[in-house]
Amino acid sequence: MNRPEAAFSPLTAEHLARWAEVYVRQSCIGQVRRHGESTDLQYQLVEQVVAWGWPRDRIHVVDNDLGQSGTSAEGRKGFQYLLSQIALGRVGLVVSLDASRLARKNSDWHRLLEVCAVFGTLIADGERLYDPRVYGDRMLLGLSGMMSEAELHSLKLRLQNGARNKAKRGELRVALPVGLTRLSHGDVVMNPDEEVQSRLNLVFRKLKELGTGCAVVRYCRREDLLLPARPLRGPAPHDIVWQPATISRVLDILKNPAYAGVYAFGQTVRDPTRRKGGHPHSGIVHLPIDKWDILLHNVYPGYITWEEFLANQARLAENQSCFQKDKSGAPREGQALLQGVLRCGRCGRRMHVRYAGDDGRYPAYICRSAESEYGGSSCQELRGRDLDAEVERLVLEALAPDRVAIALAALEELEQEYASLRQQWQLRLERVQYEAERAKRQYSTVEPENRLVARTLERQWEEKLREVEKVEQEYGTWQRQHRLEMTDEDCRDILALGEDLPKVWYAPSTTLADRKQILRLVIQDVLVDREREKGKVWFQINWQTGASSEHWFVRRLHSYDEHAELEALEQRVRELLAGQKKDGEIAEVLNAEGFRTARYQPFKSVTVYALRKRWGLPAARVNGFYPMRWEDGSYSVPGAASVIGVSPGTIYNWINSGRIQGHRASKGLPWKVVLTEGQIAAQQADRAQKRS
Numbered sequence: 081m082n083r084p085e086a087a088f089s090p091l092t093a094e095h096l097a098r099w100a101e102v103y104v105r106q107s108c109i110g111q112v113r114r115h116g117e118s119t120d121l122q123y124q125l126v127e128q129v130v131a132w133g134w135p136r137d138r139i140h141v142v143d144n145d146l147g148q149s150g151t152s153a154e155g156r157k158g159f160q161y162l163l164s165q166i167a168l169g170r171v172g173l174v175v176s177l178d179a180s181r182l183a184r185k186n187s188d189w190h191r192l193l194e195v196c197a198v199f200g201t202l203i204a205d206g207e208r209l210y211d212p213r214v215y216g217d218r219m220l221l222g223l224s225g226m227m228s229e230a231e232l233h234s235l236k237l238r239l240q241n242g243a244r245n246k247a248k249r250g251e252l253r254v255a256l257p258v259g260l261t262r263l264s265h266g267d268v269v270m271n272p273d274e275e276v277q278s279r280l281n282l283v284f285r286k287l288k289e290l291g292t293g294c295a296v297v298r299y300c301r302r303e304d305l306l307l308p309a310r311p312l313r314g315p316a317p318h319d320i321v322w323q324p325a326t327i328s329r330v331l332d333i334l335k336n337p338a339y340a341g342v343y344a345f346g347q348t349v350r351d352p353t354r355r356k357g358g359h360p361h362s363g364i365v366h367l368p369i370d371k372w373d374i375l376l377h378n379v380y381p382g383y384i385t386w387e388e389f390l391a392n393q394a395r396l397a398e399n400q401s402c403f404q405k406d407k408s409g410a411p412r413e414g415q416a417l418l419q420g421v422l423r424c425g426r427c428g429r430r431m432h433v434r435y436a437g438d439d440g441r442y443p444a445y446i447c448r449s450a451e452s453e454y455g456g457s458s459c460q461e462l463r464g465r466d467l468d469a470e471v472e473r474l475v476l477e478a479l480a481p482d483r484v485a486i487a488l489a490a491l492e493e494l495e496q497e498y499a500s501l502r503q504q505w506q507l508r509l510e511r512v513q514y515e516a517e518r519a520k521r522q523y524s525t526v527e528p529e530n531r532l533v534a535r536t537l538e539r540q541w542e543e544k545l546r547e548v549e550k551v552e553q554e555y556g557t558w559q560r561q562h563r564l565e566m567t568d569e570d571c572r573d574i575l576a577l578g579e580d581l582p583k584v585w586y587a588p589s590t591t592l593a594d595r596k597q598i599l600r601l602v603i604q605d606v607l608v609d610r611e612r613e614k615g616k617v618w619f620q621i622n623w624q625t626g627a628s629s630e631h632w633f634v635r636r637l638h639s640y641d642e643h644a645e646l647e648a649l650e651q652r653v654r655e656l657l658a659g660q661k662k663d664g665e666i667a668e669v670l671n672a673e674g675f676r677t678a679r680y681q682p683f684k685s686v687t688v689y690a691l692r693k694r695w696g697l698p699a700a701r702v703n704g705f706y707p708m709r710w711e712d713g714s715y716s717v718p719g720a721a722s723v724i725g726v727s728p729g730t731i732y733n734w735i736n737s738g739r740i741q742g743h744r745a746s747k748g749l750p751w752k753v754v755l756t757e758g759q760i761a762a763q764q765a766d767r768a769q770k771r772s
């Protein structure tokens with residue numbers, strides 16, 4: 081490296097009056113550690129710049145991008161600083177080992193060239209100086225940038241293909257979760273730490289039991305159970321640390337296929353459109369399982385089976401959102417009992433809950449599929465309470481024979497729960513006892529003369545002993561609080577509870593979420609259709625046992641148009657009217673016969689009146705005005721008189737003489753005169769003859 085020949089040197093006094101920036105960069109921390117040599121070489125550039133005649137006090141080394149990849153300017157503070165300095169006209173020369181190290185991405189590189197050209201800044205690699213304002217130099221620099229990007233691309237491709245090929249054989253070592261350990265010869269076994277194993281098993285079991293990741297977190301927090309983790313970075317990588325449960329930690333466990341013994345590769349892709357500036361790990365998209373690149377079964381020892389893993393994923397996905405189509409969602413505290421299990425009997429999609437009224441006290445089920453998918457009107461909507469009440473009744477009925485069994489199962493579950501928690505405690509105690517034992521051993525191996533070390537180890541031992549004491553105390557408290565000594569009386573109580581499920585169901589301490597949970601234990605889903613028959617709601621319960629049953633109930637309606645028994649009702653009212661009943665009496669008869677109003681209430685005199693008005697039926701009157709014809713088609717006496725054209729008195733005479741047929745229900749009630757068209761014509765003709 082010699083001083084460039086004066087004749088060709090673009091270096092001027094103007095350049096020398098400004099700063100020289102020496103840019104040092106290695107792609108990752110690993111490179112920084114392993115290729116210290118290369119870094120040294122980069123620092124030697126300073127000497128080179130001095131040799132070109134630059135005053136040492138105006139040379140500045142930019143090295144805060146050490147350990148940053150050059151593929152994009154984003155997140156590289158040094159590179160951005162460099163650009164800004166050049167743009168401020170403060171830089172006379174930018175030096176980098178090979179110039180293209182400044183930026184591996186073509187757009188960044190060209191940006192740099194542009195800026196340097198505008199502000200007259202020179203660019204140098206280890207060998208020579210370039211002036212971006214000179215066409216030849218500019219072309220060389222451009223080419224070198226292109227070559228550099230191409231080189232990076234092929235490098236990446238080779239690495240990725242290599243990794244993929246290795247992964248195909250299951251040989252690419254991927255980071256293992258805490259539950260698995262790789263032995264020195266490469267075999268993978270379950271983490272030999274029993275506490276880790278048992279805690280992980282607990283998480284899997286609790287998901288099955290409680291249904292959601294959040295519930296598992298709450299459970300762990302309540303019972304003070306920490307979760308194991310093995311950080312890949314940090315002060316003590318690969319050591320097991322115990323951390324409080326969070327949703328992301330629980331999901332990390334539940335979603336890791338390695339726990340099902342599966343070796344998976346290519347679970348994620350990067351979506352550049354979803355990247356956020358300044359967040360290098362953003363834009364990662366998790367692929368669905370069937371899109372994973374490589375999936376090899378039975379590579380690791382499994383905590384759960386692959387089927388269980390798939391079931392867990394399905395469950396977590398279901399919980400994810402109620403707003404997404406066909407996801408049932410976890411049971412929530414809302415008023416609607418069938419939230420999440422109700423399907424539309426017309427289109428088969430999940431029905432949503434809508435709360436109406438003051439503070440949303442009136443839940444309604446609505447099928448919005450048509451609305452949301454192609455802007456149609458909602459498929460169907462119905463009041464929540466009636467359907468809830470019906471399903472509740474049927475469920476309690478169905479459970480009756482199994483009540484005792486359920487109670488026994490509950491009892492067993494409590495015992496299992498207790499045993500499993502006790503095991504967790506014992507393992508924790510064992511761990512701290514072991515640590516104390518180890519501290520003691522370490523202390524006893526130190527020569528007593530080595531006071532400095534001995535003091536430290538003694539202190540550590542004491543700390544460990546204190547911790548043992550603390551855990552023992554906590555365990556004791558827990559045992560006192562959770563003592564599960566079942567007396568016969570307790571057993572009887574629990575059995576009684578099971579026998580009396582309705583009492584449990586309606587108990588004030590049973591929350592709606594509890595009820596929903598119980599419901600889901602016995603019911604898979606419910607189909608509902610309010611349009612299948614007029615005025616009635618049809619529903620089908622699909623029980624968890626695989627059986628299904630169909631049911632109907634009468635809907636409460638706003639108008640009689642939808643009344644299920646409208647025709648029968650009208651027929652009956654006409655009959656009763658013909659029988660000379662008053663509105664009040666008709667109401668009584670209808671109620672006795674089981675008819676109900678549109679709102680499913682008993683009839684009253686006013687409701688019968690309203691119905692008569694609706695159908696245009698006159699009231700039956702014993703005295704005073706009679707209608708022309710009665711409901712059964714027979715004529716009243718005044719009606720018959722006016723049709724034939726005689727006086728009512730004549731009609732009475734004719735009935736008495738038997739000339740026309742008439743009858744009455746009882747004495748005092750009006751006559752009903754039976755007249756056919758022929759009879760009327762004959763009587764009219766007779767009258768006309770007599771007159772003439």
Ligand SMILES: [Zn+2]
Nearest residue numbers: 424427447459
């Ligand atoms: Zn529908």
